[in-house]
Amino acid sequence: MEQYFEIHPWKIIERGFSKERQLLAESIFSIGNGYMGQRANFEEKYSGESLQGSYVAGVYYPDKTIVGWWKIGYPDYYAKVLNSTNWIGIDIKVNEQELDLAECNVEEFVRILDMRNGLLSREFLVEFDNGNCIKVETARFISMARAEVAAISHSIRALNFSGILEISPYLDGDVINQDANYGEKFWEETARSVEEHEAYLMLKTKKLDFHICTYMSCDISTYQEMELLSREKYVANRYVINIGEGEELKLYKYIANSSSRYHPVEELVKVCREKSREALDAGFDSLLAEHGRAWAEIWEKSDIKIDGDLAAQQGIRFNIFQLNQTYNGKDERLNIGPKGFTGEKYGGGTYWDTEGFCLPFYLGTAEQSVARNLLLYRYHHLEKAKENARKLGFSEGAALYPMVTMNGEECHNEWEITFEEIHRNAVIAYAIYSYVNYTGDKRYLLDYGFEVLAAISRFWAERVNYSERKGKYVILGVTGANEYENNVNNNWYTNRMAAWTLEYSLEVLDFLEREYPADLNKLKEKIALSSAELQKWREIIENMYYPFDEKLGIFLQQDGYLDKELLTIKDLDERELPLNQHWSWDRILRSCFIKQADVLQGLFFLEDHYDLETIRRNFHFYEPRTVHESSLSPGIHAVLAAKIGDYEKAYEMYLRSARLDLDNYNKDSEDGCHITSMSCTWLAVVHGFGGFRVKEGIPVFSPCLPEKWSSYSFKINFRGILLSISIAEEGIKIYNESEREIIIGLFDQKYRITGKSSITKK
């Protein structure tokens, strides 16, 4: 952990040029708009260590799997979000000396990410070997207002010389994915063109036929000569300028970047040309202003203010900023990769992170359609999920949602995860429950929800087996959320969530029978649901085995957990942490140490089914044995700790989550930011400290104020009503920003708040 970036309520600031932190800074200063994203690579040449990354949402490549030892059921490919045409590049020569930031002397370097406005800017001095000095100022953003547009402003001032300046804005499609399994290149060129102040590249993926067109339009303050450069996968305008001492050259580079996911291939160039020229016509300042207004709207709904703790303030805003850069919820074919657009690790596919951790953030801060689109994403993958199950030997109709996917097909290939981490299937069901509980959109159950629930329930009904010895249904051979135990029997979390899925499916069925009997009959026919099946579901619910220890009064992580040596983290030498960087895998597996919430994840989801004392006992048993080596863990623990009144622990857990990337807590943010974990930070504040839940259709709060904070406030978008909740030492204030009346719960009382008014409580 190192606090390298300056603390500021709205900005991330880097002062000084640090090559060894360039990879980290590239991740932290990443920008994006949900359609595309860009690591904070320099526009200028940089031959130092760097992960060049320009990503376009939903464009991926089925990279040939690496498997040491093949197992039946493994997928043939691992789909990867693609590094695509580098559109930021600007090459510079000063009196024939090449500007390479890794080689020149760079001084007074400042890089700033203005989160309020979504603007990345830099300024610095460069001294060349011959003593020539220039000052560079750049700014860039990816427009929140125009999906496929980005803009760069770049200026160079000749500080102590006059001479020849060459500046070459370019597009370079000859890129690789750093995570390519066999070092292959994934793109081929289909067209390119370069004209005065304009150029484009059209690339096509070697498989699956995704096309991307990248178009640039340049506006330069002056130049004497221009050369058009073109070679395979590369186009550039080279401007030659006679620059006088003290003079400044200003270049704007406008980009349109779009894919065949949004336009017919044959129209891509035309669309991009229009968008790029429109951007040029509008100009940088005007584009930036509309971009800033779009960000203001986002912040209006999702900002969290913390007073008295600047580091926490910066941390939570950084998390909210990145979540909004990654996913905007407008396209039901998109989802949230674990690294968003900030890196390639984990392939950029969809994990259970979305339903397990991210959904509440989008429910709480965005339009209802956003969460609905996340659900529809899985609905559209239902047939693929059934295929996944069939590949493992399950019957027609049973669905196993994938561990990692782009299009619904499983991409992962470790048997203990691909085949066994089946708890993921339950959160797909739980997300339906959450969405309906939050929004009240019960019609969704008929139109889409129940079909998914039934297919998942069918999976569970086949995946259990009856143990004669126990006289119960058991679930053997699973890996729970705690990936530090593999292939265990009767993981409580999996067993409980499986049974819960069956319970909820039956409950939904009852509801549909009451409300939509005719439609339901059609649906039952469509999916050939029999009453024998429903009977089996009931039987499993009644006879599910839940490992439990009477003496300790806790649910067991798995059947064999108590045979382990029951140490706690205090028994470990600090130098052994994180365990995954110091212990052999078998030692980790045999140990009692838990990677992330597992029994506690279940209690987090199903808190209403258990009394506080049960939750407390389990928390106090498992938390001291949890190493939180998944970034998804601390936030969940913060919520539970707040619930059982352990505010100190809740705050400790919040801190681990909030500044995870900014302070590079796990020493791995160089690979990209932990985007999906960022919603856990939001959960820690809103569900944890704020005590926010939706119960019986009403938003309820039971806030507490962390000791270090003088006050904090957050917003909740509940069924079209924006609530602003402020918690200070003086008291709690809930303001209804809408015109409509709302009933809310505060601690154990209900209140009616009319439009544009508030309640307060000391």
Next chain:
Amino acid sequence: MEQYFEIHPWKIIERGFSKERQLLAESIFSIGNGYMGQRANFEEKYSGESLQGSYVAGVYYPDKTIVGWWKIGYPDYYAKVLNSTNWIGIDIKVNEQELDLAECNVEEFVRILDMRNGLLSREFLVEFDNGNCIKVETARFISMARAEVAAISHSIRALNFSGILEISPYLDGDVINQDANYGEKFWEETARSVEEHEAYLMLKTKKLDFHICTYMSCDISTYQEMELLSREKYVANRYVINIGEGEELKLYKYIANSSSRYHPVEELVKVCREKSREALDAGFDSLLAEHGRAWAEIWEKSDIKIDGDLAAQQGIRFNIFQLNQTYNGKDERLNIGPKGFTGEKYGGGTYWDTEGFCLPFYLGTAEQSVARNLLLYRYHHLEKAKENARKLGFSEGAALYPMVTMNGEECHNEWEITFEEIHRNAVIAYAIYSYVNYTGDKRYLLDYGFEVLAAISRFWAERVNYSERKGKYVILGVTGANEYENNVNNNWYTNRMAAWTLEYSLEVLDFLEREYPADLNKLKEKIALSSAELQKWREIIENMYYPFDEKLGIFLQQDGYLDKELLTIKDLDERELPLNQHWSWDRILRSCFIKQADVLQGLFFLEDHYDLETIRRNFHFYEPRTVHESSLSPGIHAVLAAKIGDYEKAYEMYLRSARLDLDNYNKDSEDGCHITSMSCTWLAVVHGFGGFRVKEGIPVFSPCLPEKWSSYSFKINFRGILLSISIAEEGIKIYNESEREIIIGLFDQKYRITGKSSITKK
């Protein structure tokens, strides 16, 4: 299963030219002499599907590992036995038409492996497109009398034409390993030379610096012109002959093939030249005669005769033949690869197969030094075994022998095997017990044995942990011999063998204290063995947990076994077998089906510790659930079935083992023969039907006669005395072939047999 080869007591015979069975025949007709081996590739060009394989013992390459998901503790490389210079090749042209057996019309093809004499021969007619016909007759062998020498005789008769015959014996070092992980070539040339009737190639591995020199000397009956061909990694003599109709051309190719493992690099050429020329001088027939005498000596000690069942006779001889071709026990740096010299699968490294299954064969049929060399092999790897353990986090002094190895370092990289299949460690200890029990060589314990035992015991003492819940020592997270369950807790076999290792170590310690007190003290000092450690070992022995089911009266495969759906193989659809080709891995893992003996493997090793009824109960519970998808399984079950008097089952199991490769039972002998399993066939006959054991220093027998056999006989080399045991309907005869008297046990009685005499029993 297909009985393709003709049945014959001493020969394997293939009649007819079958391209689709060429890969299988290449495996089956493989020849070798313990130093080198060769698949039955054709001398002539064959452009059809083929696995070209020329292997030299102990020469390997550290091929870069393929790992999808790296775990701490994985090795960087997987060592592979190398395909090396092709020394058999002879290219042929007839009137400018190339002879390619895949393209020409081949008739009257006969291939014969004469196992008695170790000779592979072929004859066939070839008709070219232009109607020219030739008759080809070839024979080759790898000398059992001259370690590094092989010889080929090759004749061509012009049947219906006269014209130009070109014949080019060559050496080709431009070969690949089919199993290369990244398609790399492993060899580089260091020298080559070609002269009249002679040529050589010197190659060096790109890593580890193994050098191989291959030298050929040719003797041709006539020729008109000769050309010397030479290019990188290739040398040849091209002879041009004017051949008249009906005339025959005869070529002899003598090979010396040796490596830097046996000679200094700078002398390799000289050594090989001498050996090759000596072979030429001796001539084919004379070399073959001495080779035949060497085989006669081997058969004299190891032959098993079966009357009344020719298929069984051929099967057992094929097994004995291949075992002797693979390992001759003269070099303590060598071991027995699972495919011997017949293929590349499994990399040719050493597995627990050697100690678990092969040792008894070599103890029973060869000089004592052979088994001793197998033990010394592991003794020499002790330091590497300690390194393996340290890599996983164990203390200095604890040893974990590898799952797969060439030099003692672990090569395998699946966590559930590499880290968890630790039962392998126990058979290294058990082999010491077996060897000492068989040979009486107790001095071995002081000189080498105890050091290995102590290091393995130290591993177990750290690998167990105390379960407070059970009040016992448990062993968590293991994979037993049954690889169809992974990462289980308290695998009975592992727990029992671990405790047995500790018991035996203490027993040996007692012995050494009595017999060699001074030496022992030095040894204890050397390995820093403390009495606290010994106390811990005792405590573990006394408190080891053994999963057991009272109701069924059986030991449990593992803690969770009885929670599974307890089907038997009869419940399966035959089309689902073998399971590993039809079921997803997770389905296999969750099922009750067992790949190979596991609890029963323990009862096989430790039969003296359990009463017959216990063995019978466990056998009857587990055998119906065992799919025998490891070729190592049926032989062990045959021994146990015979022990409990289930002779029908014993015979069924014997059959599955004996003709596994000849009848391609598992449809995978194309990759190579199952060499290590072949000793299980021997075990089935000698320990199974023959009921042979060594008890209290005496060989004892309790034979039975399988119903289908009229009689059978086998030999046992016991402490320098060769015994011949014949079992027929008329009775049992044990003949002492030596001059010395011996006491033996037959059923429950002891007999004294003087030299050159026998006892018989009706």
